Amino acid sequence: MLTRRDALKKGALAAALLGSGGLMAQAPRTPLQIVGPWEIGGLAPTNSGFVFTRLQVTETLLNAQDDGTPLPGLAERWNRSADGLSWRFTLRPSARFHDGSPVTAAAAVRCLEAARVAPALLSLAPIRLIETEGASTIVIRLREPNASLPAMLAHSSTMVIAPASYGVDGSVRSIIGSGPYRITQLTPPQLVECAVFDGYDGPKPAIDRVRYLAAGRAETRALMAESGQADLAFGLDPASLVRLRGKRNLTIVSITLPRSVILKVNAGLPALTDVRVRQALSHAIDRGGIAKALLRDPELAATQLFAPSLKAWHNTALPALSFDAVRAKALLAEAGWKRAADGLRDAKGQSFALKLRTFPDRPELPIIATALQAQWREIGINVQVSVGNSGDIPLGHRDGSLQLGLAARNYGNVPDPTGTLLQDFGPGGGDFGAMGWSSEPLGRALSELKRGDVSAEKLAANRLEIARILQAELPVIPISWYRQQVALSSRIRGVSLDPLERSYRLTQMSWRG
């Protein structure tokens, strides 16, 4: 029986708990709170490894500078044989896993072998064999030279975890990494809590505890930043950003990402095989309008496929992609399309109608798709928008049913875009790249970049040449670039954003005051 006295006691206790909750939110030393949209969809490194590499719980053999140049990671040094077929990576001898065991070459090889299964990016490398040489050297033998290997070994799917992380059936049961932070609580799909790992062989981080929360809705993330609950809030929607900019307790920091919104075009279709039609589609797009009205950031209108932050690939000599409806109409007329009352028709009276597939995982994509639909209607092309799942585009590529696909492609998936470009524009095209289109000079330039066996000047020239060919032929039509915008609380300093999204760089941060 609940007496009145009990009720009062419980009430007082609840009030005290509530009060302490409120106080704790303002106390200076609660864990550093990060909130982002990325959920933990299983512990396998290919599924969610990026969550743990970003939190610096796990390490990859190599790291990368902002421009993609390889840096030492778990491997303190590495070299390539003269024929380019054998790579040797030597581990830091003092590296320890969070369970206290040393990081051995055998442990690393086990993880690398697991990362050779599709879709992990190492499956694209021409690897013949991965073996150990002593306790701390890993040798990777290739079938043919591949200069992108260091970049692939910086990808989160190749992160190294302790043998104790695996269950008896070979699946990953826990994340025992070797980074400066160790996991104290892991509740998939939403929550990870970390604390400093005392056995780390590098400098001790200033922030001792970190908490990552995956929150699916952008409104939630923005409000968490606004209330001071989140110290770093990722994945903010344009409308919330406008509101957050005015807040005194917050700063918004941003960085351009090597990611582009692209329109994948099935150039194998009779209507789209003519480059003039693809150019007309491109000229009809008001990129400035899309960037300003939908992304709220006019600088994001793409003038070419590669964003300026991809310095080696961004070709400053190229004329910018422009919005010119008159030119678009002229190009369509040249290609044999005539204006009828209900849109364009070809010589046989066939109407110009296309279907555009996109997906909502990135909230701006469906909105951009409808903007494109409206802009193309102006030049007489009827486009139907279908919003499905991100798998629909690769599926349509495979069965040939795709006509147009709108996606956000990350050319910095691994620090060197060569691998991604080979996937996209290699022979036969790619799931998120060319379809029904190929170019021999582009293929040659890419394979030289892949092998890496010509002079640095030639490689640099090849990159610019690739950008030029893609701009002239438009197998994919660039729409916009991306900027990572992060709301930052005033209680931390030393924040710098990683354009390759590999790390939150927690070890460089410290508390203010």
Added chain:
Amino acid sequence: MGVGWSPWTALMLRRAFQVLALAVLIGTVCFFIARSLPGDMAMRIAAGRYGYDLVSGAAADAVRTELGLNQPLLVALLQWLRDVVSFDLGVSLISGRSVLGEVVEQLGATLVLALTAVLMAAAIGLPLGVWSGLHPGGWVDRITLGLAVVLRATPSFLLAVTLMLVVAVKLGALPVAGDANAGGIILPALTLALGLGAGLARVTRSAVLDALASPAYEFARSKGLSDRQALLRHGARLAALPVVAYLGVHAVFLFEGAVIVESLFAWPGIGHELVHAVFGRDVPMLQGTALCMAIVFVLFNLLIDAVCLALDPRQRIGGRS
């Protein structure tokens, strides 16, 4: 139900049969729905597992081989049914974790949220409803009516964001989302509780009014009991019946509302998981989640029936005759 069984046994047997029938029905329906959704299943699972940066034809092929998605429909269905009988709900196609483990964890989180919401709703709705019933037409009654209309008409999404803005951002009293230790449950539970509490207040009001007007109450008064005694001993029990029945029906809406509330407040519950399972074509997860939710509904209804049976002697006598 059969002659000779006590009303309690009859109730238990009826519900046990329902659980079995539901399990088979829901599992089968989920299976066919998931299989007949448009799009390629392997590709959807690959997209769910690896995200839009890594999903590719090669990834889908790997998934197809790994999960044996090429096996005939009937074989896959029979296998699932056989596993269910041995209490094995399989592993999630996306995360690779045991479905039972995930569901128990997440259903637990949702139950905690739903129960907190029911308690809050009762704390808000019952006193207001009783007071309004005892003083119909008074200012409490009128204000409650106005509030009930507004709260029932406000979508939970709007209510949630408003609460976040006012309580968490402006007052700084509670975390916006996702902090279960520091009172993070209060806002999501309140979002669910306000709507439920508003309805509860109105139902309680009418129930109290009806009870006061009933011959039983009148008899209790005429045999000399004071207002207070008559209300507590006779009126309360009579009025409780429709209120309990209302709660039973609305628990369903609570789960429905939880889907939105959970994703907004980043609450690791089952509604959130169900949505993900649908998007990712995670059939075992979908079947397991739907099955466990259905069982919870049946059990909850059982509880409500039992409470009604305990409250209402007429039902017990009716069952025996």
